[in-house]
Amino acid sequence: MKKQIKTILIANRGEIAVRIIRACKELGITSVAVFSSADRSACHVAMADEAYFIGEAPSSESYLVQDKIIETAKKCQADAIHPGYGFLAENAEFAGRCVQEKIIFIGPKAETIELLGDKIKARQKAIEADLPVLPGEEIDVANSNDALAKAESIGFPLLIKATVGGGGKGMRVVKSAEHFNESLIRASSEAKSAFGDGRVFIEKFLENPRHIEFQILCDTYGNVVHLGERECSIQRRHQKLIEESPSPVMTPELRQNMGEAALKIARASNYIGAGTVEFMVDRDLYYYFLEVNTRLQVEHPVTELVTAIDLVKEQIAIAENKTLSFSQDDISFSGHAIECRISAEDPQQGFVPSTGTIQDYRMPSGPGVRLDSGVESGSEISVYYDPLFAKLIVWGKDRSEAISRMKRALEEFRISGLKTTIGFHGIVMENENFVSGDFSTKFIETEFPNYEFEAADDKTIETAAIAAAIDKFKNESRINLQNGKSSRAAISTWSLYHRQRNMKKFSGSR
Amino acid sequence: MKKQIKTILIANRGEIAVRIIRACKELGITSVAVFSSADRSACHVAMADEAYFIGEAPSSESYLVQDKIIETAKKCQADAIHPGYGFLAENAEFAGRCVQEKIIFIGPKAETIELLGDKIKARQKAIEADLPVLPGEEIDVANSNDALAKAESIGFPLLIKATVGGGGKGMRVVKSAEHFNESLIRASSEAKSAFGDGRVFIEKFLENPRHIEFQILCDTYGNVVHLGERECSIQRRHQKLIEESPSPVMTPELRQNMGEAALKIARASNYIGAGTVEFMVDRDLYYYFLEVNTRLQVEHPVTELVTAIDLVKEQIAIAENKTLSFSQDDISFSGHAIECRISAEDPQQGFVPSTGTIQDYRMPSGPGVRLDSGVESGSEISVYYDPLFAKLIVWGKDRSEAISRMKRALEEFRISGLKTTIGFHGIVMENENFVSGDFSTKFIETEFPNYEFEAADDKTIETAAIAAAIDKFKNESRINLQNGKSSRAAISTWSLYHRQRNMKKFSGSR
Amino acid sequence: MAHYLVNANGKEFDIVIEKSGDSYRAVVNGREQTVESSSTGKSKSVMLVDGNSHEISINSNGYDNSRLVTVGGIEIELEIDNFRLAQLKKAAGNGTGKAALKKIKAPMPGLILEVKVNSGEKVESGQLILVIEAMKMENAIKSSAAAVVKNVAVSKGQSVEKGDLLIEFE
């Protein structure tokens, strides 16, 4: 039964909330934002049609509180809730509660989220659906002898992974048997504290893999399509930094095979909505199922740019029980798209988060440039949430044009008031191995050990020196003019020296 | 002979200079800006690799001075000059001088510009090339009897047009014989003062025509293609305001016929580079050749969005003597694009120009939105140049999505410090006849006689009233707190009244 | 608590504002609404009226009563006064009941092409007052309200700078 959605509550914040609000506005759907005390004046609050306060700044008191979100949805008579990514997006309990409350959850069914959220069960489902997986086994942390035996049968290096959860937490690479037990205990305890579930499993570790994922869309009538791949190998601590589509190593045959594999697990898990099937790909282009993300991904725009399909609008159409308006054969890929995640972090200092108020905010634009941003001039970047605040996405007729366009757009992008990853991305765009497409998930640690990036070149330093001198000259001329002296009269060096010393008394020590 | 262009001087300013600089940056070409005294801190100066001063603010002392531009091009060793649109873009003499100075002029040959710039010769060429034209004749202003006889043979209403020039100057619609002579004299004198050439001709006047133009690209080897049409009927005083592609009335057959007609005149005039062939189309979809614009058009982005071809990069490739990399059959059209021209004008006051400094400047972005802008926060809009300062262009999978996306983007776009046409475009996007696609060049005067646009609705006015009250309440609370009073203490109405009266003495009369 | 009278586009709003925790209670012409307001920059804010979100910017000059309020990009000029004060002024025949048109200034530098009104003449809202040539275009200056012309400060053929007084009304 088709149902027209009139009002959507967006249970998220930042750039993804803005992204969903934009889709709602274009569809004539009322958009409802929720906000914590840290987000009273945030972009998503200002842009939504309606906005309601749901609690204090820590997400555990606001964006993660299911009761408050459901209560707000009922108050504003929302037909549906869009969870975005993160927060409650992959929470099966929340998806189930929405159904109970007769609110459409824009995402897969609760049981699908639960099944695919458990990596052991998802792996089992993948094996049943005939997808290639890496050798691996579930292990009992309490039984260390048995665990070690299983590890040795798989062989080192191997990867210990949390059964539930993601984002690199509860994950350890183990190079040899001697470190296995210690790593096992640490991974399990990390998983327990991060996800409340200390179960872990082990998997063969690929040395220099690529991370390639497939976007899928499935309607409620069993129609399933894939929208091609995203290359997401440029990562740091398992956090993606740069994504692109197509992958530089993709071939039409491989795309067809991997796409078909993605659809197999979608069918096997009765998938509904937009989702992502992640694979590891080795140097010989053998691929292995990794996991399914049962949500809209951060990097969805690169797929939108090469397929011209709006994924958020498709999610909403599927939630309205509409039939997919295209089949696999209707989907074509045009050109090349790259996304750079713009975060409030200082790459020079090991990507330490940088908080503060955005002063100037000059957005890049022009041909082939899209910015999905959750901030504007005057916005506050607080310590409470993810440092990702914008995504810069470009389209080019080929990879080379996309790279040159991204460089141009990064150059135009100006933010003052805090440190960002804009400059870092500019350096990656000029990196030889990135440009040639020859990289793996090890790219960042191999190319930038210790996070040491090229400093400013000599010409730029000289320019800065001249700029400072001109600036000082202008200021002194102004002071001289104010004092009634000619702008050419040289100020006494001694009097200036004393004046400076006096000033320092008031401005504090340096 | 192919020639790699290394440095391009951009003989223009504003958004089109920025557009060309962006293409240069993506191609690794050094971009050189020129600027007048009014543009010292303009965006195009800041964004270009190099920038040189060429004279005072009036364009006749800077952007139109051929000597200064040629001299600057030689000084910075530019291989090529891109003229943009306006200024020297359609000046045959300038194109010729560039050739003499061994600088590539990015545009057609001087003789082509001269031929097509003369409307009588262009019309003659079109007739020879078998293009349909409206009945019309050249007339001698001095011989008024003969002129009137010719006019009567064509019939009224008719249009008097300047032989050289454009932009609506020297143009008069004459409804009956009695006003013919007076109109003729005024049109001729206007043409004389605007273009230095008082020649005029007369043409049958179509009552409710559409203005539809075709983009062409021609390389130096005789390869010619068209990139489909742009619907440009939404005009005010012959100035385009909104353009889109495809035209709501276009059919594949008509596109093929009109496209072929456009290519015929391109071939007949030995056209090289990017150009636009303009047509009038009547209610029965009969089309008539109007003129050829021998330059990049303001509205070129809509074609870029539906064809995925970068017209500025193609212009540069053609100037480098490269062969077109696609044939007519390779060109396909996808989706729908709309452009709104954003000008510093007050639509409520008959589009009177609005000058000043841009305070806040919040750009729209997100899926399918492109902004080609020549300003940023802090930019000065002066009286010296065209009030057009930005173009907002959107792409949608169909016309309906493009319109809803444009509305969304216009809503996001915020500029303070001066009046703009943003709100006006929002009103057009909701106009019934615009949405249905049923309009002609008469649209603005029919739908908005006296430029009276819908005022704010009651809800918005009430919201403004509440906002003002909250603001005043907050300020008074702050004042009370500063005075050491509780924020709840009511301030004496009488003392406030006297305080206000005293303030007014200093702040001047109202 | 404070009580205001706001005049906007010819409409009168009787507004009582009271602080209530982090938000405000606003009684507008008798109808109660909950308002939240957070500053997002100098003179800019996000305002939620019963949950409905609006981007607001307000320009004022201190104690002057006129405000230029922008609601989601739409500009609205209004006058705000303390309620009792407004009533006192009204009683004194100096009401803020109507945002009276006082003068027209040149919106840009240019040349006066035509002057269509004379001193003492009554003009209607939207009536053509004069024509200025600027940026090579003719620009019609119209009255934004009904008024009586007190003084015509320019004449045909005269050059004006932006902000120069053109017309004064009674």
Added chain:
Amino acid sequence: MAHYLVNANGKEFDIVIEKSGDSYRAVVNGREQTVESSSTGKSKSVMLVDGNSHEISINSNGYDNSRLVTVGGIEIELEIDNFRLAQLKKAAGNGTGKAALKKIKAPMPGLILEVKVNSGEKVESGQLILVIEAMKMENAIKSSAAAVVKNVAVSKGQSVEKGDLLIEFE
């Protein structure tokens, strides 16, 4: 005319500035260049050096000699001084010849996970100083120059606010 000494990234620039019509003549380590500079906003400008265009922003605090200069998005910290004054200071052993590292403050609120240096220790540029946990991530704080630790103001397990002093150098 004015004569400055600028220290940036360990490099010294001897710069003489002179006004010349609407532009400036800058002699940088003996090489003459023509500079045009136009303000585009508070602390922002477009600067043309022999025609080469740069977007500049400069942050300073009055008479203090240190500046944070941004050239086309790249940040450079430098010290600028009047030339003679700089020489006097140098002679007095109080030179600005090196932008010395003085202290490290907490770049964000967080928890001190590890402290890797001790008072009196000599550190190299890029050496790991301490680790702060914030936003659920571990963040390595490194030295931006060679220096000698004077005082370690925090200890493992301590919570810090943004801007809190962590380490002082000699």
